[in-house]
Amino acid sequence: MIAVRLIDVAKMYRTARRQARVFEHLDAAFPGGASVGILGARGSGKSTLIRLIGGSTLPDRGKVRRVGSISPPIASGQAYHAALTGRENLHFVARVNGFDGEAATHFVARFADLEQVIDQPMSTYTRERRARFMFAASYAMPFDIFIADEALFGGEGAFRERCSELVQARRAQSTLIFTTRSPQMMRRFADIGAVLHGGRLYTFPNVGDAIRAYLSIDRNAPPDAGGMPDDEEHEERSIEEPFGPLV
């Protein structure tokens, strides 16, 4: 079964100075139940692809078909209102998607250790608490498809470890589609590799083949056996975050 299918998608961005043609005839299919990691250099359109899949941007032409419910990108805070409490925000997102808000709240409070602040407005959260809330909330509901743009897990210390285990657990239950520039992340979390290059998506059943193909294209890619690439990724994500961090 195919969870997400893109058919002849074209997408262009207009800015005041120039037009950027991101995709012209993009076709792609993501099988259900698998974890697909998408490698791509800077500016290859990874974020646009994730936004197209998640429906946060619409294609100029072509179709995006999804089967089942889809999560907002992992750790995106756009749906949360700073004046509402964590509980209220979770209830809203759960209600919109037809899930159990109380169960999600319970999960986030326990998992991210936020029992004391879950009923406080989110504007009062510290930076670290906010990050923990975002990541825990992203995985708190049983979506059929999870999507992530660079950031799959985050936070600090023990939470970071538990969060990465949580990603592995969700990956076993649902479809996961994520982009990354790190071969190490591919090895850890992907079942199927894909490389986005020149407006086309090349899929490799073997993750190693995808990494080799990517390294041959992108000379600036981080080396395969680096330390922890996630911090650098997190910074890159906040730069690329088009709507800014949660106020």
Place this chain on the structure above:
Amino acid sequence: MSFSSFFTEPGSTSRSGRFGEGLRTQGRVIIALMLREMRLRSVQSRMSYLLALFEPILHLAVMIAIFTFLGRRPDFGTSMLLFLATGIVPFFLFTHVSGRTTGAIRSSGLVRALAPVQPLDIILARALLETATLVIIGTLLFCFIYSTGVKEAAPVRPMNAVQAFAATGVLAIGVGLINGVIGAFFHLWAVIYGVSSRVLLFTSGVFYVPDFMPPQVRQYIVWNPLMHALEWFRTGFYLTYPTSLLDKPYLLGFGLATVLIGLALERVFRPRLV
């Protein structure tokens, strides 16, 4: 692929089943948005949503005070309060619903944050919340007027009042859809529409009976669909209200046309509604 997996594929359900599912999703999303909006209006204090409820009532009180000071008699019936209330309720229904949808998409901050939430849902949720608010205000207001001893405040033909209210709601949501799309592109539109819709206060017959106007005036105000809405609404309260100008098909047709235009605009500009 085996046959069993073919039958369990969610995309293979019948067309009517998918339509029902879509409708359920839309209902769920709109209710969730309405609850969020209500909660957001009472962020500063628990009283602020209550104050929003009473804003039209305060407005009415100011108007009553002015007219009493001027020593004006109601154009129809014996109670100035009831005459103005029967005019102001449909008038506020229209201006509040159609006006507040203008900034709905931007102020929600939710554009395409969640896959099931579409711009149309955001506009409709705001419009339905305003309509529901006006239903509560209207009911409270007429109960209050009844309790002050004006027995006509209990509608003699309740169905007329309900139908007129519903027709006004359709018109308001239609204009609201159009405003919602325009407002997403043109930020000043809320101000422009807010000012220009005030003109309707004088052309819809809130303070007067349109049938009693001289023909020079009547020939212009008869084009205003909201005037028909007010006439229709008042027939629910006054048994002998003059309705030679009332044209229900005009109001309904105007309302449906605006709904269709609004939906078409939303469809055309959907990729750019940010």
